[in-house]
Amino acid sequence: xxxxxHYLIVSSILFSISLAGIFxxxxxxxxxxxxxxxxxxxxxxxxxxFGNYLNDLTGQIFVFFxxxxxxxxxxxxxxIIVVLYRNKHSINVQDIARLKG
Amino acid sequence: MNVEIIIFYIFSLLLLSSSIAVVTVxxxxxxxxxxxxxxxxxxxxxxxxxxxxxxxxxxxxxVGAVMVLFLFVVMMLDINISQAKExxxxxxxxxxxxxxxxxxxxxxxxYNQFENSGKNIITSIDLIGTDNTKNLGYLLxxxxxxxxxxxxxxxxxxxxxSITLTLRKSTTxxxxxxxxxxxxxxxxxxxxxKDEDRKT
Numbered sequence: 001x002x003x004x005x006h007y008l009i010v011s012s013i014l015f016s017i018s019l020a021g022i023f024x025x026x027x028x029x030x031x032x033x034x035x036x037x038x039x040x041x042x043x044x045x046x047x048x049x050f051g052n053y054l055n056d057l058t059g060q061i062f063v064f065f066x067x068x069x070x071x072x073x074x075x076x077x078x079x080i081i082v083v084l085y086r087n088k089h090s091i092n093v094q095d096i097a098r099l100k101g
Numbered sequence: 102m103n104v105e106i107i108i109f110y111i112f113s114l115l116l117l118s119s120s121i122a123v124v125t126v127x128x129x130x131x132x133x134x135x136x137x138x139x140x141x142x143x144x145x146x147x148x149x150x151x152x153x154x155x156x157x158x159x160x161x162x163x164v165g166a167v168m169v170l171f172l173f174v175v176m177m178l179d180i181n182i183s184q185a186k187e188x189x190x191x192x193x194x195x196x197x198x199x200x201x202x203x204x205x206x207x208x209x210x211x212y213n214q215f216e217n218s219g220k221n222i223i224t225s226i227d228l229i230g231t232d233n234t235k236n237l238g239y240l241l242x243x244x245x246x247x248x249x250x251x252x253x254x255x256x257x258x259x260x261x262x263s264i265t266l267t268l269r270k271s272t273t274x275x276x277x278x279x280x281x282x283x284x285x286x287x288x289x290x291x292x293x294x295k296d297e298d299r300k301t
Contacts, residue, residue: 002109005215007150010113012207014120020200021124026188030129030175034136037167038120041143048152057240060233061248063155064241067162068252072259074167078174079263085178086269092184 004053011045014038029091033077040070109149116142127182129175137168154234 021035044063051059084096119142122135140163147156241249 001103002106002149003216005211006109006113007146008211008215009208010116010146012211013117013204016200016202016204016207017117017120017124019203020196023192023196023199024124024189026192027184028129028180030171030178030180031124031132034123034132034171037136038123038139041140044155045143045146048147048150048155051152052150057236060152060155060237061240061245063152064158064237065248065252067155067158069255071162071167072255075170075259075263076266078170079266082174082177083266091178091180 004049007049008046011042011049014042014045018042027092027094029081029093029096032093033074033081037070037074040066105149109146112142112145115139116146129180129182130172133168133171133175136171137164140164140168151233154237 018035018038021038022032025031025035044066047059047063047066051057051063081091085091088095090096116139119135119139123132123139126132126135140159144156144159147159
């Protein structure tokens with residue numbers, strides 16, 4: 001039997017890898033989106049682990065809705081990246097920081 | 102050694118190493134492919150956690166649709182790799198610091214909180230006879246029906262917004278403008294030329 005804490009430690013290491021990935025790839029917006037996907041994956045992992053722990057299916061329902069919202073979010077984000085590339089011919093974060101307050 | 106323990110450790114190692122590859126590899130195509138691999142290994146870990154339906158959904162929807170979309174965009178855009186990796190060395194120390202802090206704190210907390218609680222993960226072997234997909238569908242269509250419909254609307258919103266963002270009027274195609282055609286006058290189309298050469 002695998003103790004629950006091992007699963008939780010795997011998901012927290014996954015979360016911190018993706019958080020560090022956002023810091024490391026400050027220039028590349030596509031890799032930032034991929035790190036975001038990894039972060040959502042680790043959060044879904046936590047929902048499933050605690051759903052198993054509490055013997056409750058609500059955690060898995062929540063993961064289902066998170067997957068739906070993340071799919072819509074990544075589709076819109078990639079569409080925005082395509083439009084930005086079409087207008088600026090670059091996806092470097094420095095070049096597209098036009099929206100200054 | 103139990104088979105389940107071996108599977109857990111092998112695939113969690115694969116998951117963590119491929120997710121490190123996602124954030125460190127130079128080429129975005131390679132990092133998208135390692136992201137696919139990490140989704141696969143986490144789907145196998147979800148199988149161990151009795152989430153059969155969600156692990157299949159993760160492979161079908163994520164690897165099949167979202168990651169193909171990512172690969173499509175990465176290959177469509179011409180990314181300057183050397184420019185994209187500019188800040189990597191500069192931010193490496195802070196990235197390692199963030200990783201070590203968050204991972205250390207979370208792991209310490211989870212280890213202390215749950216290591217000695219004696220709670221183990223219930224695996225599928227213990228639950229033979231219960232149908233995860235059936236139970237999930239039952240909950241989804243009774244208790245969470247409104248949330249399910251809102252999720253459908255969110256997906257529709259994703260379709261509409263991504264189409265309207267990327268849609269543009271094509272400049273190469275020839276098309277007719279009926280209003281312009283109706284409003285045309287005789288002088289725009291007909292020109293009377295005086296013929297100088299003919300002498301009659």
